[in-house]
Amino acid sequence: MTRFLRHLFLSLSLFLIATPYIALAVDDPSEMLPDPRDEARAEAIGAQLRCLVCQNESIEDSSAGLARDLRKVVREHVAKGETNDQIMHWMVVRYGNFIRLSPPLTLATALLWGMPALALLIGLLCAFIMFRRRSVTAPLPLDPDEQKRLDELSRGKGQTDA
Amino acid sequence: MSEISPSRRRFLMAIPLAGAGIAGVAFWKMLSGMSAGSFDPHDIHAPAAGRVIPDFDLPAQAPGEGFSSTDLRQQTKPVLINFFASWCIPCIAEMDALLSLKKEVEIWGIAYKDKPENAEGFITRAGNPYTRIASDREGRVAIDWGVSGVPESFLIAPGGHIIWHGAGGFDNGNTLNALKAVLAKVPA
Amino acid sequence: MNPELGRFALALACTIALAQTILPLAGAQRRDVRLMAAAPGLAIGQLLALAVSFGCLIYAAVTNDFSVANIAENSAVAKPLLYKITGVWGNHEGSVLLWALILAVCGAAVAGFGRNLPAALRARVIGILGGVAAGFELFCLITSDPFDRIWPAPMDGQGMNPLLQDPGLAFHPPILYTGYVGFAVPFAFAVAALIEGRVDATWGRWVRPWTVAAWCFLTCGIALGSWWSYYVLGWGGYWFWDPVENASLIPWLSGTALMHSAIVVEKRETLKIWTILLAIGTFSFSLSGTFLVRSGILNSVHAFANDPARGVFILGLLALVIGGSLTLFAWRAPILTTGGLFSPVSREGMLVLNNVLLCSICAVVLTGTMYPPFMSLLFGRTISVGKPFFDAATIPLAIPIFALMGIAPMVPWKRARIAPVLRHLWLASILALVAFAISFWGLSGVLPILSATLAVWIVASSATDIATRIALFRTSPSQSFRRLLALPRSAIGAAIAHAGVGVTVLGLAGMSQAQHKIVEIPIGQTEHLAGYDWTLTGVKTEPGPNYTALVASIEIRRNGHLVTVMHPSKRSFNTQNQTTTEVSIHTNLLADLYGVIGDSHGEGPAATYVLRLHWNPLAPWMWLGALVMAIGGVFSLSDRRIRIAAPRRYQADNATMETTR
Structure with a gap:
């Protein structure tokens, strides 16, 4: 199945934005659980599970055969009253x-998982160092060019200008 | 004008190059691994090895006789379980390898989501490498095994432990060698 | 117009591109005016040769020349003419040729529009663009020749994949490529600046319009791709955090950062090194994104694995372009001087913060996309990184951007205080609060409420920005109008683009409230969804040119009044044994009613049909917002100061600007 899909993809992939899985995603309503709360829970679990033979799609979003089977499995376990963690496990x-x-x-x-915080931290650190460096260098003796720029700076202080 | 020394500045400016270099080497390794068949970034690596086989009882698939998890557990020699389907092109491709592998290990087949008549026709045409054949029409037993596609194979030790798992056909030399390496260690 | 002519023209283009690289670069180095003057002519010559080559391929496709392997594999006699033409770039070989063609267009555009550039800078930029183009043309010639012949030629081609015959998919690649390739120009400017060892305000002023142009195309390309998947895939999704999508999002994020940091270079001559790095990075992401996606590392397709030579060649090319430019960066960037002073609370400071946040999101998306193959390589373990991760990791970084977007354009340069700016924004704040109250009452979920509030805040504050600048209501309307006309177009463009972001965010907030229903009903039955009554009134079979369609008629009523009759269909293609669904969408711009027909069960009057019904509030706004962003970009491109970018004029402008401050 996986390989078969790969062959299918071969023709599609050559588009840069080949889509995850060209799905004819109309599901069978008989799959759905009678209790809307159970169904909502099953959908939430399904959204966390990857359709194994697709690209980064969840089983809820895919109409691949295996995704459909896995959806059924999830709903059976939900109907049995298992917790989300148990089903995930x-x-x-x-x-x-x-x-x-x-x-x-x-x-x-x-x-x-640390990347968002790490990237932000590094970015802010760089910005901080830049600002600190600039404020340290400001009192140093200036060459005529810089003196001119400083004059402009003090003239332009506090004005709003595009 | 900066307090950062020129050498440190130079070092900072080289970081992007270093990053790109590392990424480039990694991509090179991936691409060469992929063309050699030793690296597949999409291999699921389902953690089957070490697990006990799930309970199941499947009907027979002609021309073979069906089997259950109990039958499998009672074996005294290792058995290779091979999930296949007539609609799967790589399954046809690995048939030759399975037929020669048959001499080294007993192979039991499970037809995955296949019409019995199609599966029967496929086995008769390709030559039958299987000792026993069962039919998993709904594909539900396969999910219990952690199968994500066909062909996929599991080596079962006596008692019902999975000792090796391979996704992909045995026409790939790497898969075949991996199985043979495990087989060599198991007392047949 | 035969394929051999096409191949010859391609080879000619490659030769010219090599000359375009060597002569002007050598000329600029030796200050040889004649060599430098050759650059524009060579760039235009290369474009002409490539245009002939591309024309030959289109001609072969239109005339059904199946002796050309590429046409035989991707076209067919029965294919509609439009898709014969668009199919040319719908495959690997053709798309590389298109890629090279767009690159040549960029080179020729620099030659044409860049007459005011200093001769040496222009020669270097054109030369670098020529070098990159030569690499791709060589790649095309050696490993991906679109003009390869096969013998015997088949009677008909095989390329009738019905899924690919869609206008959205047909025009999506050229727009997206133009975005990707467009970033080659800022890249070339960055490399040229590194060679010259000089970056100044003028450089920033020249780089910015090219960045904005590429960004507009990339924005439209991404939006078009997202819209395509929305109306083709048939389950109402619009963004999947798929590696292929991420590959376009990453350069978009870094390109957006570049667009903003270039402003700082232009106005304040600072952040130069960072801007150079962003320019190199954005094009590198464009290149590696598109080509690594095809290599099968990120995508489950082994497109290059079939031909290892391609993988090796493309990696070599990437190493040359990216590695070469970053080596130059490591070597030359330390000598670039840092520029003007500014306090953290200032327009510059805001733009720095914008860059930090955008680049953080970029880093997160990059890490998330690349983590699985690296895990696999290093630890032999596979993981998936999907929507739940990306949502959780990027949204917290996006929210501060949205919040700051409203304030930042009104913060003065150099040194500022936030309080006066906020005083200007009292009306926008009130509107945002009202939006908060309404969404608190009407929407479910913290994130949608926050998004809706921020969306209104962005739009309102962008409007306030312009209103404040033209002193609306504080002076006579005619005076305000005169001020509006005098306002720099780039400022208006920025406000429009920011408002576009707000519109998109509002669309996303609306979409989070979407409702859907999957039902299996016989003809005549009515279903209720989102206040509408959906009645399946009939299903009929209609023959198409090469398929049979099952067409449903669904009457949608609201309070008894007919809203629309939609006809979703399912096409079964006779020869390919394939089916596609044709979604039916009815929109009133506030919400989409979206219907899909699936399988049918049973025969005759007892037959039941599976229907998928969606109510997608504000869905069109997501793409409308992207369009508004692009319009903002185009508006800013029409800025007089860009059109008349003569260095002397710039100097004069600059002088008056300085004195009026």
């Missing part, structure tokens, strides 16, 4: 962390 035992669209925080994914 059931899936991870079988398919590994690959099936989780948001990877668990481990030592190996620390960089990934």
Whole structure:
């Protein structure tokens, strides 16, 4: 199946923005759980599970055969009254962390999860150093060019100008 | 005008180059690994090895006889479970490899989401490498095994432990060698 | 017009491109005026040769010349003419040729519009563009020849993939490529500046319009791709954080940062090194994004793996372009002087903050996209990084950008205080508060409420910015109008583009409230969704040119009044054994009613049909906002100061600006 899809993709991929999986995604309503709360829970779990044979799509978004089967499995487990964690665990035992669209925080994914804070921190640090450096250099003796610029700066102080 | 020394400045300006260099080397490794067949960034690596086989009972698929998890557990020799389907092109491609592998290990097949008549026709045409064949019409047992596509194979030790798992056809030398390496360690 | 002529023209273009690289660069180095003067002619010559080559390929496609392998694989006699033409760039070989063609257009555009550039800078920029173009033309000739012949020629081609026959998909690649390739110009300017060792305000002024132009195309390209997946895929989704999408988002983010930091270079002659790095980075992301996506590392397609020579060649080319420019950066950037002083609270400070936040998002998307293959390579373990991660990691960084967007354009340069700016924004603040109150009452979820509030805030403060500048209501309307005309177009463009972001954010907030329903009903039954009554009134089979369509008629009523009758259909293609769904969308610009027909069960009057019904509030605004952003960009491109970018005039302008301050 995977390989078959790959062959199918071969023709499609040559578009740069080849879409995740060209799906004819009309689902079978009989898949859905009778209780809307259960169905909502199943959808929330499904949105966290990757359709294994597609690109970065969740099983809720894909009409690939395997995604449909996995949707059924999720709904069976929900109907049995299992918790979200239990269902997630059931899936991870079988398919590994690959099936989780948001990877668990481990030592190996620390960089990934830390990236937003890290990038922001590095950026702000660079900006801070730049500002501090500039304020340190300001009192140093200026060459004529810089003196001129400083004059302009003091003249332009406090004005709003595009 | 800056308090950053020229050497440190030089060092800072070289960071992007270093980053790009590391990424370039990594891409090179990935691409060469992919063309050699040793690296597949899309391999799911389902953690099957070490697990106990799931419980199941599947009907027979002609021309073979069906089997259940109990049958599998009672074996005294390792058994290779091979999920296949008649609609799967790579399954046809790996048939030759399976037929020669048959001499080294017993192979049991499970037809995945396949019409029985199609699967039967496929096996008769390709030559039958399987000792027993079961049919998983709905593909639900396959999910319990952690199968994400066909072909996919599992090596089962006596007692029902999965000791090796391979996704992809045995026509890929790397997959075949990996299985043979495991087989060599198991007392047959 | 035969394929051999096409190949010859391609080879000729490659030769000219090599000359275009060597002669002007050598000329600029040796201050040889004649060599430098050759640059524009060579750039235009290269464009002409490539245009002939591309024309030959189109001609072969239109005339069904199946002796050309590329046409035989991707076209067919029965294909409509439009898709025969657009199919030319719908495959690997053709798209590389298109890529090179756009690059040649960029080179010729610099030759044409850049008459006011200093001779040496222009020669270097054209030379660098020629070098990159030569690389791609060589790639095309050696490993991806679109003119390869096959013998015997088949009677008909195989390229009838119905999914690819769609106007959105047909015009999406050229627009997206123009965005990607357009960033080659700022890249070339950056490399030229590094060679010259000089970056000044004039440089910033020249780089900015090219960046804005490329950015407009990329914005439209991304929006078009998103819209395409919305109306083609048939389940109402619009963005999937797929590696292929991320590959276009990453250069968009860094390009947006570049567009803003170039302003600082232009106005204040500072952030130069950073801007150079961004220019190099943006084009590098464009290049590596598009080509690594095809290599199969990010995508589950082994497009290059079939031909390892391609992978090796493209990686070599990337190493040359990216590695070369970054080496030059490491070597030459330290000698660039840093410029003007400014306090953290100032327009410059705001733009720095904008860059920090945008680049942080860029880093997050890059990391998330590249993490799985690197995990796989380093640890032999696979993970997935999908929508839940990207949503959680990028939204907290995007929210401060949205909040600051309203304030930043009104903050004065050099040194400022925030309080007076906020006083100007009292009306926008009130509007945002009203929006908050309304969305608190009407929307569910913290994020949609916050997004809606911020969206209104952005639009209102952008309007306030312009209103303040033209002293609206504080002086006579005619006086305000005169001021509006006198306002720099770039300022108006920026306000429009910012408002466009607000519109998109509002669309996203609306979409978060979308409702859908999947039902299986017989003809005549009515379903209720989002206050509308959807009745399946009939289903019929209609023959198409090469398919049979199952067409449903759904009457949609609201309070008994007919709103629309929609006809979603499902096409079964006779020969390909493939089916596609044709979504039906009815929009009143405030919400989309979206219907899809699926499988049918049973026969005769008892037959039931699976329908998927969606109500997508404000969905069109997401793409409308992108269009507004692009319009803002175009508006800013029409700035007089860009059109008349003569250095002398610039100097004069600059002098008057300085004195009026």
